[in-house]
Amino acid sequence: MGLDYKLVLWNKYKKAYDKVIVFSMLLYVILFAVVTLVFNSQTSIETLVIRAFGSLAFIMLHIILVIGPLARLNSNFLPILYNRRHLGVSMFIAALIHGGFSMFQFHALGDVNPVYSVFTSNMDYGSVTNFPFQVLGFLALLILFVMASTSHDFFLSNLTSKVWKRLHMLVYFAYLLIIAHVFLGAFQQETSPFTIGILVIGFMIIASLHLITAFREGKIDKTRSLEEDGWLKVCDINEIEEDRAKICTVAKERVAIFKYDGKLSAINNVCKHQGGPLGEGKIIDGCITCPWHGYQYVPHNGQSPPPFTEKVATYALKLEANTVYINPVAFEEGTEVKPCNY
Amino acid sequence: MNYGLRKAHKYIWLILVFIAPIVIIFSIKDLDVFSSEKEGESQIESSKKVNIRSVENDLISASFSENKIQIILKNTLKNSSSVVYEADANGNKTNIIGQLTTAGIYSFNSISKPKGIIISDDLKNVQITKLMFK
Numbered sequence: 001m002g003l004d005y006k007l008v009l010w011n012k013y014k015k016a017y018d019k020v021i022v023f024s025m026l027l028y029v030i031l032f033a034v035v036t037l038v039f040n041s042q043t044s045i046e047t048l049v050i051r052a053f054g055s056l057a058f059i060m061l062h063i064i065l066v067i068g069p070l071a072r073l074n075s076n077f078l079p080i081l082y083n084r085r086h087l088g089v090s091m092f093i094a095a096l097i098h099g100g101f102s103m104f105q106f107h108a109l110g111d112v113n114p115v116y117s118v119f120t121s122n123m124d125y126g127s128v129t130n131f132p133f134q135v136l137g138f139l140a141l142l143i144l145f146v147m148a149s150t151s152h153d154f155f156l157s158n159l160t161s162k163v164w165k166r167l168h169m170l171v172y173f174a175y176l177l178i179i180a181h182v183f184l185g186a187f188q189q190e191t192s193p194f195t196i197g198i199l200v201i202g203f204m205i206i207a208s209l210h211l212i213t214a215f216r217e218g219k220i221d222k223t224r225s226l227e228e229d230g231w232l233k234v235c236d237i238n239e240i241e242e243d244r245a246k247i248c249t250v251a252k253e254r255v256a257i258f259k260y261d262g263k264l265s266a267i268n269n270v271c272k273h274q275g276g277p278l279g280e281g282k283i284i285d286g287c288i289t290c291p292w293h294g295y296q297y298v299p300h301n302g303q304s305p306p307p308f309t310e311k312v313a314t315y316a317l318k319l320e321a322n323t324v325y326i327n328p329v330a331f332e333e334g335t336e337v338k339p340c341n342y
Numbered sequence: 343m344n345y346g347l348r349k350a351h352k353y354i355w356l357i358l359v360f361i362a363p364i365v366i367i368f369s370i371k372d373l374d375v376f377s378s379e380k381e382g383e384s385q386i387e388s389s390k391k392v393n394i395r396s397v398e399n400d401l402i403s404a405s406f407s408e409n410k411i412q413i414i415l416k417n418t419l420k421n422s423s424s425v426v427y428e429a430d431a432n433g434n435k436t437n438i439i440g441q442l443t444t445a446g447i448y449s450f451n452s453i454s455k456p457k458g459i460i461i462s463d464d465l466k467n468v469q470i471t472k473l474m475f476k
């Protein structure tokens with residue numbers, strides 16, 4: 001969480017995360033080169049670079065796509081989510097090297113503009129198996145470029161979290177384009193059931209994790225609370241751990257009810273930064289702390305502590321015979337609400 | 343995520359689960375992914391049994407098998423036109439099958455069963471070289 005915009009707000013966790021990324025990428029490229037040269041010493045350096053970085057980017061994209069649902073299903077994966085944007089930008093760099101070398105080798109040595117050549121060198125757009133697969137890769141690279149270039153908090157803040165999140169959901173479309181790019185391109189020459197099988201399994205794992213998470217979340221969304229005089233019954237107060245929250249669903253939106261210092265406060269569960277689940281965080285130094293990136297909010301007014309300006313909606317609570325009730329009508333974001341004492 | 347984004351994620355993945363397998367199936371349905379190495383080896387062995395006739399001179403190396411003619415042009419010719427003709431048993435031009443440009447390997451489909459090839463500069467109307475298959 002930073003007040004002004006810096007290129008990277010480094011801390012020891014981010015440094016460690018990035019070291020692991022860089023080391024893993026280098027290790028993969030070196031291993032790929034060694035294995036390729038051992039089994040096919042005739043491979044040119046351009047082909048080696050194209051294949052090494054193309055496969056690296058695709059593997060990294062798979063990892064990026066499973067982090068989200070894994071973190072939702074098991075909080076032990078949250079540390080991987082913390083710096084996912086750096087992983088995304090690294091993946092884009094690998095994809096750019098793959099795309100750049102491919103365009104240079106196959107399209108830059110003629111007398112036609114390389115980009116024009118990508119779209120016109122194979123005009124068999126009506127075919128399925130002979131479709132110009134390089135176009136698909138080029139479009140996916142454009143999407144990844146837009147995502148990487150807007151990944152900084154500056155764009156997140158100025159585009160608003162909602163627009164930014166929708167923009168970055170284009171990664172799923174890019175993933176589909178890349179699947180088609182690989183299957184209609186590389187796999188038409190390298191017809192190994194092993195590599196095809198690996199990618200099919202990869203897709204099945206990613207899709208299954210996303211759908212399992214989606215249906216689980218959908219089930220929670222459909223949870224109905226008992227209503228008494230306009231108040232919704234949530235839970236017994238003893239069900240909430242100290243400095244932790246109970247998440248309930250109010251008018252299809254999640255609300256986090258925190259228990260701290262003999263008080264109860266309720267705020268909207270969605271962090272203003274990247275939509276992290278605030279109710280899965282805890283109270284640190286008197287503030288609700290988002291488990292994703294550490295953004296903080298004061299429990300009784302939903303405001304980030306000064307000088308920060310993020311605000312979330314707050315809710316009124318009441319306690320009757322150890323039962324917690326919530327008023328489903330949200331207050332304006334950042335509205336002060338007197339905590340419910342117990 | 344709020345309710346809208348959760349819903350959007352769910353529908354996006356339901357669509358992807360439907361579309362991606364279609365893309366994958368259509369792209370691999372015509373591939374011979376399960377042919378074994380032995381089958382590959384037997385194809386190579388059988389190809390060796392095809393009668394290949396080869397001839398060579400200083401300019402080119404040419405081979406003829408089945409209905410394919412392969413020409414290896416050793417150096418780029420100085421002639422401005424290098425048209426490749428099939429030749430009959432008498433060494434006369436019959437069909438045009440293509441032309442040569444820079445040094446490299448060329449593969450042409452033969453129209454008849456040629457007895458040789460003739461490379462001709464049709465602009466100057468001179469014969470560059472003639473090779474008869476043995």
